[in-house]
Amino acid sequence: MAKMMQTVDGNTAAAHVAYALSDAAAIYPITPSSPVGEICDEWAANGRENIFGQPVLIRQMQSEAGAAAAVHGSLAAGALTSSFTASQGLLLMIPNMYKMSGELLPGVLHVTARAIAAHALSIFGDHQDVMAVRQTGFGMLASASVQEVMDLSLVTHLASIESSVPFVHFFDGFRTSHEIQKIEMIDYADMAALVNMDAVAKFRARGVNPERPELRGTAQNPDIYFQGREAANPYYLKVPGVVAHYMQKVAELTGRHYRLFDYVGASDAEHIVVAMGSSCETIEEVVHHLTAKGQKVGLVKVRLYRPFSPEHLVDILPETARTLTVLDRTKEPGALGDPLYLDVCVGLMEQGRNIKVLNGRYGLGSKEFNPSMVKAVYDNMTGAGKNHFTVGIADDVTHTSLEVETGLDVSLEGTVQCKFWGLGADGTVGANKSAIKIIGDNTDMYAQAYFAYDSKKSGGVTISHLRFGKSLIQSTYLIDTADYIACHNPAYVHIYDVLEGIKSGGTFMLNSPWTVEEMQTRLPAAMRRTIAKKKLKFFNIDAVKIAGAVGLGGRINMIMQTAFFKASGVLPVGQALELLKKEIKKMFGRKGDKIVQMNVDAVDRTLDHLVAVDYPESWAGVSDDAPAPVEVPAWVTEVMQPILAQKGDRLPVSVFTPDGLFPVGTTQYE
């Protein structure tokens, strides 16, 4: 099979498979799952066909409760039906989920796993939502990367059809749902060949039909309800085998192998982490790094979380395992331990494996989980052996957190890392999405893009993180050592530590109206010092001026993208600009020739106006400007200002009220 590579995000990968294998989808939008439904809806409107030769019937309901009810009803009628949701949306589906599993209806929910609103709302990723449905009788499969979303979505649908058990397929909100990666797409004809069509026919034949009336959803008394609840046991007992079977089939098709639990690391590992979701990618990077140094460490990736099969877990665990650390991306206040930990402990106990097990919590609400933090988890196993720890925060209240020695860089030789500071809705994110697709789809390089923005979206700061290179990219964390940093808004030089983490000899691209001379006074001393000390290649472009001149108003994104291709050298400039112009035609074609031409003009003018700033070596020695004295409350300096300066990650637990209250009237200090 010729590989069909494409540069897409996790939501698109899920939509690709869900669309293929669904007759219908009942949806209700909720961040970060909304694009899955939107993409399917657009495909359906355009007449795209699923593997059964029909467009998918898409209906948006009044809420996720209605969507779940519609999925239940549609399945009962014999239509393969899916939905896409997260967080509170998934919680609203719970009552209907019991009905679907109770009636053995093979529906699939693709969930972009997300935090739940507690002391505060969070639209970001963790496993609080999926863990809140682990008791509903759904099968649960976890994907750790965009490629896995493609592959394991397919396994999920195939296994659900064959087993008659409904499934949740989940992947981390934003980190995987919105991360763009160059992946191999699976063709619909190849998918169709794997479907158990007998099972599909049997399922359709079970659909309600006035020609063969039957009684569903009875009310049962104490005499028979319990027996009925146990009657489905044989179906659940078969699921692990069915999932393993389809993992094998997908491996034969794609060459990518999966097991219910996958192990990577030293075959004689003593200290092993067990994790689920996107963190597995980062942990695997660290495992490669540590085993290369001779350390006996490993990682178990949990794929099939429900039904939980401890036989399969101990099967892949090295005999040498002495300590396990189970990482949970959820919090259940009052529980003895988080859910994956409980399952692993009891699984080992039942299988007679006497291994010490520790439990750690990480990544709530998309909290960063990077290689330094992973290393702290391994160090804890050989060191203090703290249990029920947190990692990634400083808990100075109940002292759960691990000490993390920052700065571990495990990125692969030849991977280029670029960071772009933009203003929400200024086009930076869109331009970077197009840039990464140009790179991914026109070179043999792997490519990854992730976009960090806060929940106010438009008007807030956006930071785009782009990586590309010859090796597979598994870095599911933000870039902290950058080859290239661009600042698309000159005001940011005073607000943010824009150059944090730039490599020596790296490239800094600034959009500003300032002359080379003005830089002396406009840039803060710390920034000038970094530029000179690290001997950065420093470029300036007055993008606003160019955009104005060609008629684009404030839309500077094509200009900054051109500047990026020129300064980064990722592609020969000529080829890059050719592709960029093709992309412009695709993006703006339906808005008319004039818009296309303005953007093409902007590209052409950029090269002439890009200025290499020849800064003096003396910048290396400048001293800090004295800060202007302002009278502000302690809360503003201690909590609010660090958050605004993008340093909120460093705030310890103690600065937050336990019930989530914040003071008001603080905008005056912004």
Next chain:
Amino acid sequence: MAKMMQTVDGNTAAAHVAYALSDAAAIYPITPSSPVGEICDEWAANGRENIFGQPVLIRQMQSEAGAAAAVHGSLAAGALTSSFTASQGLLLMIPNMYKMSGELLPGVLHVTARAIAAHALSIFGDHQDVMAVRQTGFGMLASASVQEVMDLSLVTHLASIESSVPFVHFFDGFRTSHEIQKIEMIDYADMAALVNMDAVAKFRARGVNPERPELRGTAQNPDIYFQGREAANPYYLKVPGVVAHYMQKVAELTGRHYRLFDYVGASDAEHIVVAMGSSCETIEEVVHHLTAKGQKVGLVKVRLYRPFSPEHLVDILPETARTLTVLDRTKEPGALGDPLYLDVCVGLMEQGRNIKVLNGRYGLGSKEFNPSMVKAVYDNMTGAGKNHFTVGIADDVTHTSLEVETGLDVSLEGTVQCKFWGLGADGTVGANKSAIKIIGDNTDMYAQAYFAYDSKKSGGVTISHLRFGKSLIQSTYLIDTADYIACHNPAYVHIYDVLEGIKSGGTFMLNSPWTVEEMQTRLPAAMRRTIAKKKLKFFNIDAVKIAGAVGLGGRINMIMQTAFFKASGVLPVGQALELLKKEIKKMFGRKGDKIVQMNVDAVDRTLDHLVAVDYPESWAGVSDDAPAPVEVPAWVTEVMQPILAQKGDRLPVSVFTPDGLFPVGTTQYE
């Protein structure tokens, strides 16, 4: 303190405490919790005051989702607020429960734990609903009897107020919510003396108030959400201590002692059951029975389920424990084990106690759990040691069930057991409720009543189970050896095995228009044989005739109740009828003197018309009537007819479809 004994059901006990300690309650009715809200609503309408000297503000919302939102909002405004729910109702509260716990708002939900609709709906009791909210950050306390509902409701409210953590207080649907027991009521003044009024004042001061604006329910980004989620840890760490403190306070007040986990049984027990809810009462009966025979067995009753405190668990576990069986009253298809089992296993592991642990499931949808089944659980520990078993059903599909040797009678000497077969809405249940209250409130006997009826309620069969005697009654299962059986509907003698389980020399009370001679032909042979063989005292009363004569139409309940007092001899007849007439005035007073007089007349006439049936000894030898041959489908004979004959408990798993489907058009065979 003078003991204030009253004969009430579990819902009334919960209402008594919830009313005392709430400023407001937002409710939505769902079986079996509805009476709690109804009772509180009636009290409020009558101006009854809580401990703060005010009627409780009660508001019914549009659904449980709205009720939960109203509880959240009301708490945020500084009002102590409660709600009452079960099953799907509790599931709809989940999103708001995360908010309440996240914001540390001390709300209390009293839950009549109930099954969840899966392959079929069930209005009956188990722990599927409460187990579906164990991750929400609520504290969870379980009561096992009506007296415990009174005592631990109080502990729950007191602990919630002091800890700022919201709580679910749960007790088994129907078995405890609707069981009537003679219990000690706690006086509102005594409750008030235990409340931490400083904590109440602090809570009220935290309420939203435009005079002190503040920001609640923020949307937090990845930088700070995780820290905020850990900021409440100190509150949760304190909860076990706070609950233990108030258990001690309630013990000082009432003399009834509770711990987070309670142990009963041999101090050198080797085989110990861990359970939660009403099953603890039955298990305790069996433990007393077995330890009296020298067996080394015991029982751990789980009171505080969340936060789960393994230190407190191992504290009360005998050093001699070799095997534990954790009984879960829930099912989570695909889980390695049910939730209490997982907690106990990991708790022991973390505490370094190396004990073999088994897991059993029982009682789904109020499936009967009686002493014979309990004994099977203990026998399994010394015998086969089967894990992940079911008990109470015959699982001939996946062979999970334990063999049960039926007939173990552990009822206490002197406890009288009476069973009444009635027709839904014929007044039998109401009359038995009044009878048990007369006995409980006017003698020094303990009294218990439980009413088994199917979910169609009106028009279906009802079976009332009454026990009374000098000893505390812990039999939380149906009566299977009866001293007295009454059949209020003559048609039942052909449909049901009405006399099943009657003791030799027991009393059988029949309502029929038949003469002594007619009994010969009207009663089926099997019934006549039982009457004669067991030498029953057999009475007949033509209650319909009496009711017609005094103008009561078909309302025979007062007549049957009079007959019961006469034939059972539980009270001197004169006193009993005096009390019954007083009760009649209370019940019908507002309907006018005429109705009162008709009922009094009915009572007076009953004694004259009660006929002791002098049956011939030859009945002992009569042979069965040949059954009329009818052509019916196998499903009707194998499934439907046993269910209709009240023998559904004996149907094995294999006769049920795994997805809950039933055939239609079967009424023709009824």
